[in-house]
Amino acid sequence: MSLDDTIPLPTEECAPDTRSRILAAADTYFREIGYQKTTVADIARTLKMSPANVYRFFDSKKAINEAVLERLIGESEAVISEIADRPGLDATARLAAAIETLHRDCTRRCEAFPRLHEMIEAAMAESWEVCRHHVARITAGFERIIRDGVARGAFEADDPAQAAACIHTAIARYTHPLLVGASPLQPAPSVEVMTAFLLRSLAPAGRRA
Amino acid sequence: MSLDDTIPLPTEECAPDTRSRILAAADTYFREIGYQKTTVADIARTLKMSPANVYRFFDSKKAINEAVLERLIGESEAVISEIADRPGLDATARLAAAIETLHRDCTRRCEAFPRLHEMIEAAMAESWEVCRHHVARITAGFERIIRDGVARGAFEADDPAQAAACIHTAIARYTHPLLVGASPLQPAPSVEVMTAFLLRSLAPAGRRA
Known part of the structure; x- marks a missing residue:
């Protein structure tokens, strides 16, 4: 030997x-x-x-940024995936919990890490695949919740994937580091009010009141 | 003399x-x-x-930035105000036109002016009143359209001002220079798909199909 x-x-x-x-x-x-x-x-x-x-x-520095971001991103993805599959909560409560959690995590990170936006801007400019992959995974969590809600009659959506993409995009003010970090003092409805507004889009006809 | x-x-x-x-x-x-x-x-x-x-x-440089931005902002505000009061278009068409116009103007500006985001970031950090005033004026245009739609039975909204704020906030991906400028390649539904999704929140019960 x-x-x-x-x-x-x-x-x-x-x-x-x-x-x-x-x-x-x-x-x-x-x-x-x-x-x-x-x-x-x-x-x-x-x-x-x-x-x-x-x-x-x-x-490259870009590759280092991607690895640092993937760790941060992975944490969010795991949490959303866990909420999407959480037993004992109806679809409405899971969707609200997913939005609230993304918002809270993003706010916490932007406060702890004021220069986070530089990494995000660099990734959006150079690392499209990392960003696309992240958006797709979070949207997939929303889509699972919406499909489940449609199956149980709680939601109505012709295209759950598209509805999930719309909801994920509509909450950028609450969950995107570029807006959350830059605008803590900028006016916006509370995340609860926004969530209620978006949930109305998914409510079956006749159950809007 | x-x-x-x-x-x-x-x-x-x-x-x-x-x-x-x-x-x-x-x-x-x-x-x-x-x-x-x-x-x-x-x-x-x-x-x-x-x-x-x-x-x-x-x-200060901040005061110069505010004056430069107010000119840009004033143009958008005037266009939205004109659309809000446009005769011959129903509320749904006016709301869609307002969103589409804000999106097109923001995209055009970000393309012509790649460093616009620096001015916006500075304003968001230092010139809260300018930003708040702008958000309030655009939201007021949305609110006029929603109130008119509610009065004519086209929309249902308990709180038109809040619904207007939600819609304005939900379209940040399409109309906020920080996101439009940084992410032309980032995934998002088309502005038409997003508008249709948001309009569902305003549809009266029983008229969703």
């Missing part, structure tokens, strides 16, 4: 750990000085490694 | 003109290098005047 068999190559063993350390350092920089001013050289220097080594794990 | 009576003081005569020239120079700078990088000194230099002279007309 040679040494090579028992002791893994350092790069192999450390790959996941190095990747995590790069993401943690990037996350800190993005929070403290913002996405725009952070360079790959800054991240490398913090970790006492060469920029070339960082580029072995991520081929 | 003295000379003082026949020849107005230069500052008096030129005040409106100087104000307009400052706004035109600021508008050009904001478009070309963006709001953030433009300084009052840049604007003064272009006009071959001292920064102190610019400050005689506007006491």
Whole structure:
């Protein structure tokens, strides 16, 4: 048995750990000085490694941003998926809970992370697939709830996928970091009033009162 | 008759003109290098005047931004007001036309003026009154249309002002420069699909089909 068999190559063993350390350092920089001013050289220097080594794990700052965002996004997606399948709540209550949760999480993040919008703007400009994928997953959670509500007679919607996309788009003021972060003082109805308004679009004819 | 009576003081005569020239120079700078990088000194230099002279007309860059934005905003407000009162169109058609017009104007502006979002972000952070006033005026146009629709039996809304605020907020993806400018490639239903979805919330019970 040679040494090579028992002791893994350092790069192999450390790959996941190095990747995590790069993401943690990037996350800190993005929070403290913002996405725009952070360079790959800054991240490398913090970790006492060469920029070339960082580029072995991520081929661009854009790729680092995508990985940092995917972690944040994954948390929201998991929560919405859990609410969509929550037993014991009717479809109306689940849809309201999903909207309220997205709003609360986005508000909390924007408060804790005032420069979040820079990462989001960069992703919207460069990382369309990450954004599309996220929008599609959250919308899919809404669609599951709407389909269930239609099946039980609580909702009426000819096209549940389209209704889900409309609702997800209509709540941007409450759940999109660009608007939530930039406009805490801007006028808007409460999220409860907006949710009630949108739910009226799904109410079966004759059950609107 | 003295000379003082026949020849107005230069500052008096030129005040409106100087104000307009400052706004035109600021508008050009904001478009070309963006709001953030433009300084009052840049604007003064272009006009071959001292920064102190610019400050005689506007006491801050924020005040210049507000004046530039108020001109842009005033155009949208006038168009929506005209649509709200347009004869010969029913309330549904007027509401759809108002949404479509805001969307088209915002898209056109964001394309012609890619740095518009910097001015909007600055206004949202510093010039709350300008933003609130604008939101209130556009929402008031929506409210006039909804009240008219309710009076004629085309719409049902317990609180037309609240319904108008919900609709105006729900179309942010289509009419807010921060989202329209940042996300031309981001997924969203067409503005026609969204409008139809929102109109369902206003449909009287029994007339949903």
